[in-house]
Amino acid sequence: MSSTTATHAPPQAGVNYLNARRGLLSWVFTLDHKRIGIMYLVGVMGAFLLGGVFALKLRTELLTVGKTIMDADTYNQAFTLHGAVMVFLFIIPGIPAALGNFCLPLMLGAKDVAFPRLNLMSFHLWMFGAIFFVIVLLTGGLDTGWTFYTPYSTTTTTSVIWAVMGAFILGFSSIFTGLNFIVTIHKMRPPGMTFFKMPLFLWGLYATALIQILATPVLGITLLLLAIERAFKLGIFDATLGGDPVLFQHFFWFYSHPAVYIMILPAFAVISELIAVHSRKEIFGYKFIGLSSVAIAVIGFVVWGHHMFVSGQSQMASIVFSFLTFFVAIPSAIKVFNWLATLYKGSIRINTPMLYALGFIWLFTIGGVTGLFLSTMSTDVHLHDTYFVVAHFHYVMVAGTLWGFLGGLHHWWPKITGKMYHDGVGMFASITAFIGFNLTFFPQFIMGTRGMPRRYYDYLEEFQFLHVLSTVGAYVLAVGLFMVLFLLIHSLMKGKKAPDNPWGAASLEWQTATPPITENFHETPKAGNPYAVYDFEYDPQTGDYKRVAFSDATH
Amino acid sequence: MLNSLLALAQQPRIAPTEGDFWFPPQASSFASKIDSDYYFIYWVSAFFVLVIAGVLVLFTLKYHSKKNPKAERTSTHNTPLELAWSILPGIVLLYMFVLGFEGYTDLRTPPSNAVNVDVTAQKWAWTFTYPNGVVHDELHVEKDQPIQLTLSSVDVLHSFWVAAFRTKMDAVPGRYTKLWFTPTMTGEFWAQCTEYCGTNHSNMRAKVVVHEPGGLAKWLAVEGDPHGGGRTPAQAGEKIYKIQGCAACHTLDGSKLTGPSFKGLFGRQEQMLDGSTITADENYIRESILNPQAKIVSGYGPVSAMPTFQGRVKDNDIAALIAFLRTVK
Ligand SMILES: [Cu+2]
16 A cells, blocks of 8 residues: 555545545546546547458458459458548547546646536547447448548438547537636646646647647538538539539548647657656757647648649649648657657666657657658659558558557556566557558558559459458567456456556646545645656555655746 | 760660560650650659669768767858859759650641541440541541541540550530540550549550551441441441440340440330339430430449430431330340
8 A cells, every 4th residue: 555545535545536535436427637637548448449440441441452352342441440430439539538537636746637527528529539430340331431521421321420420529529628628727726836847748638639620610510511511412512413522621630630740749748758768868958849739730731732732722722732731741750869868878667668669769750751751742743642651641540640649658557557567568569560560551652652542442462462461460460469468357357466656757647546546645746846756756565655855847 | 974874875775666664665756855855854754763862871870879979060062052052953953844845736736637536435335426427335446547537525524545556635514625546556555544433444445456557447437437337227236335335334144334235225114213113124224324424323323323325326326226225135
């Protein structure tokens, strides 16, 4: 039992947020951000599993030219649902709603988010939106691609309206979470914590929340218009009714490009925490990292047209969008350089969270530089809508977001569950997934430049070898990820009890009991420098880190 | 660094006719410029990836907690350094933008002597209309003759891509879009659809044939006119069946695609969506081609997936199609 709990609240010893109340209803209607975070965690991992099953079906189908296991229509539905489920149900809510919900109030030394009821409602809306996707699965599927491009989406016979309504509802869930986080960060920072003394994870969540509340409404309206167009032949997007299909693409990407940053900024933010804590160093260039998140969020709003260089959009628009796109590359590069500088002269601990963080840097760097080929107009015309793009965005979104998510999950797992996991198995799983991932997606760059378009059920024989490599990679990746699942389940059942601060981190979530009590802290903690890891010393007796000094922020 | 990278990017590579590790052959006037842009970005990227990965591995080994049990407190920021690594890559990025801008302007500015060919996209076939009125499912052009394609679509979005030419453009319903290129190599290439368009998206391919100068006229005379070349009406009909993309939806062997098979169609009693029965005679076939929504075969409703061919097939084409269908038993 931890000393914190013992000294501060003897009558409640052993009581924490997990065992304070019991029963299904105590979870479903909880207002505790930590429990809501856990429900999200279970939900998004379920969604990831579903999306992953679709991915494996796709890769298996692509093993051979022509039909392998399914017909073309089934394939088209599988890639659509793979994309839609992964994007709307896993990647977007993954880090902010699951890990963010758990960590944000703790990192602020606060009792909860600003609006706990709204937070619960976000989760209920997420569930509700997910149910719509289940209905889609049961009522004829969806074959539009996750992008819902018109006029295909207004003319196909599949369940477009259910899917669009589902995404619409999920949008509200996302907006409410964003709103909640922004207010919480503005209003509930503890005494002494100015904006520039916040952990960088909070900067990332803040920048993400800005995009969530400003961009998501546009997606909502667009999808609503699409549903109305389909139901009543309104004529907004359908050329035969006087509408314009390219307009849909503008609307769609106005949200969906910034959404890329909803997916990746939280991952960046997780990595900043992981790198600093596990290299036992203060983060290098705090302000540049924090502000670069905001810069990415802002610039991210004005680059959507880079998805449309060959759509028929005006030449002028393409030129402007290409120009602006290059500016997003800079803040992303800054972060990578700062992380490397943080490692310099550190005492780098190679464990599961750190392996994900280091893997992230490699994967994200590849994802980032391959983006340059797509922002350069001359090369993009060739590469647009090919496997090169597929590889690029999987390097960014899967490798980026998933590695950030898994790194964060392994990092905060002891705090969340009160249990440790087997580090060796964790590292083995991480390396397996890393190898599998690169084997899956690197060959796709080559396919793309050589002439393999995306969303293809069938392909020319010359691409088979690369497709086989990619499929084998996908199986290896799946094996790695299943190991993660078993590792975590094993930890829940048999894991050793986790100390309060197993990594020696200085941010506030580690300065309370593990697992935390329902109120998080007995009294509002004093906020110092969130990266002053040198204030903590390892105690081999308890396996815990103990505070030996208190440093205020120095940035 | 920039100069040496540029030099690398401009180095001649494997004979362009074969393609290299990354690319299919360079078969249009843009290809070498676009590939060299690609290689410029490629080497810049490789440089950064290797530096980053190198530093990452080096630091992880050198400062591993076993070797370096206590972290040293180094400075936590360094504004000149941070500005430097923001601005210097920025300059390289700006250069990339300029490269892309040049290439793109070229891709979008057809020369005045370009010959126009109209391209109609439909699920799941391309049809090409040549200046002399010939309609065909293959694109035939001559080496060194600039070609402009005017793209349109009769149903959903499609996109026309010839990888060997390094250019692509969407076909958008309700508007015309344009694409041009000058082929620089004779041979056969694939044009593929790159905007997802449904069931047979991945088989929406057209053959692109580049002839020697002077070869096109000969081809147009023999192959271009389905009714020419001494073909019987039924043979002409078979050609039209392929050229107009009927084959994408109708088979001749009884198997079912998006539309019913043509096998044994002529003279058969067809069950309609509204319950009536109709004999598939000349009038019915003509109506099916010109106004597919008028009578819909049972099992293919509520809306027929077949686009109208009104204005795209001429009377003698319909006659030839009918003659052909009579022979498909
Ligand atoms: Cu984008």
